[in-house]
Amino acid sequence: MSLAQPLPVEAERPEEPRREAPPLAARSPYIVGPVFDWAFFLLPPLLALGLGIAISGTAFSDTPVRFFGQEKTWAGLMVGSLIHAHLVAVFLRSHGNPAIFRLHPLRFVLVPVLAWAAIRGSVVVAAGATVLATFWDVWHSGLQTFGLARIYDRNRGNSPTAGRRLDFWLNHLLYAGPILAGATMLDHFSSFESFEAVGVPWLAAVPARMTATHRAWTLGVLGVGGAFLIVYVVAWARLRMKGHRPSFHKLFLLVTTGACSIYSWGFNSWGEAFFIMNLLHAVQYLALVWAMEGSRLRERLRLKWRGLALALFLGTVAAYGVGAELLDPDLESLWAFTLVVSLMHFWYDGFIWSVARKHV
Numbered sequence: 001m002s003l004a005q006p007l008p009v010e011a012e013r014p015e016e017p018r019r020e021a022p023p024l025a026a027r028s029p030y031i032v033g034p035v036f037d038w039a040f041f042l043l044p045p046l047l048a049l050g051l052g053i054a055i056s057g058t059a060f061s062d063t064p065v066r067f068f069g070q071e072k073t074w075a076g077l078m079v080g081s082l083i084h085a086h087l088v089a090v091f092l093r094s095h096g097n098p099a100i101f102r103l104h105p106l107r108f109v110l111v112p113v114l115a116w117a118a119i120r121g122s123v124v125v126a127a128g129a130t131v132l133a134t135f136w137d138v139w140h141s142g143l144q145t146f147g148l149a150r151i152y153d154r155n156r157g158n159s160p161t162a163g164r165r166l167d168f169w170l171n172h173l174l175y176a177g178p179i180l181a182g183a184t185m186l187d188h189f190s191s192f193e194s195f196e197a198v199g200v201p202w203l204a205a206v207p208a209r210m211t212a213t214h215r216a217w218t219l220g221v222l223g224v225g226g227a228f229l230i231v232y233v234v235a236w237a238r239l240r241m242k243g244h245r246p247s248f249h250k251l252f253l254l255v256t257t258g259a260c261s262i263y264s265w266g267f268n269s270w271g272e273a274f275f276i277m278n279l280l281h282a283v284q285y286l287a288l289v290w291a292m293e294g295s296r297l298r299e300r301l302r303l304k305w306r307g308l309a310l311a312l313f314l315g316t317v318a319a320y321g322v323g324a325e326l327l328d329p330d331l332e333s334l335w336a337f338t339l340v341v342s343l344m345h346f347w348y349d350g351f352i353w354s355v356a357r358k359h360v
Contacts, residue, residue: 029155029249031148032291040287041148042253045260048280052264052272061272068326077325079275079282084338085321086282087345089289092313094348096293096300108348112340119336127194129339134191136346141281142175145257147353148284152250163239166232173225174258175265181221182266184273186211286317 030037055061055075064071072080094108095101101108119126146168153167154160179188189207196204210217240246260280264273290313298309324338 027155027157029152029247031151031155036287036291037249041284042249042256044280044283045253045256048276048283049260049264051279052276053270055275056270056272061275069328070326072325075272075275077322079278080325081318081321082282083278083321084324084341085317086285087342088320088324089286089313089317090345090348090352092289092293092297093352094344097296097352100352104351107351112344115343116336116340119339120333123198124195124200126336126339127198127200129343130194131191133339133342133346134188136343138176138179138188139172140346140349141277142172143350143353144281144284144288145175145253146171148288149250149253152247152253156245156247156250158244158247162244163236166235169228170232170254173228174254175261177221177225178262178265181218182262183268184265185214185217187274286314289313 031041059074061073061075064073065077067077093100115129119129149167149171150160150164153163179185186207189210192203192206194204195201236244236246257280261277263269264276290310294306294309294313297313298306301309301312303309303312324341327334327338329335
């Protein structure tokens, strides 16, 4: 499809329509094109898993190196920089897109300033924001795969509303379920420990309570998840009988992402779960931002060569990513800034996908 047209994207919150929209005419099965989609949307789960396994136990992954007074591994620096780079890239979609920015200028200007002031002014707010960022990231990551999957389904010529709620909850099950039930649960809930230093012990005790009840959570996820998968397959079989045409690209994305999430978050066999899952998410997101905003960036900067615009985009977000990853945590004002960028990324991205959906 032409990038001159707005990409068809889905709202962050599921909304049940009063009646189902009619199927759309089939179009290209790809979002951007075969090479781009396979390289940056479809294969990243498998490639990230393979890379994570390949570096496990190597010096790249395990040997600490000092960077500006801090000890990090090369793998940690790489994925940490990518995480921060993709977080800040959302501002190209919000502040860099005049059509989006004009809709809610206060949301894009005033709210970040107020959020920074609140985090900087209250240690309790800062601790709460840290926890919020951790779990909002899980929610946001599941929604990214959901959005891409729905685009592929729509491009196959299916109704954009058929099975939407099923896909919504499937993606959260595949992403959040292995976290809650698996080996990395405590790593996610450990962010609550920051409440101990600010005098909120009952919240600081959350990791201990989750550890004590982890078996029950695991059994719950397996039971509820298994039942949902049966419902999901039966529901989609019925849609198939009504003429719904399965999208191979959607199925490939869901199966590979789900398998990668279960294997990485659930078992963390190679000790590289955070590397694998954050790498695939960041690569997909940066590719999506470039696909949607690359031409607009080149036009606004009046750059003749698209490659130069791409280099500027990647160089800018990479510079921020490395700087944020190597930031001294004792520089509280700058640390608060990076936390605000994280929170605004999750909020802005969901908002922008919702807005874009209204134009298709």
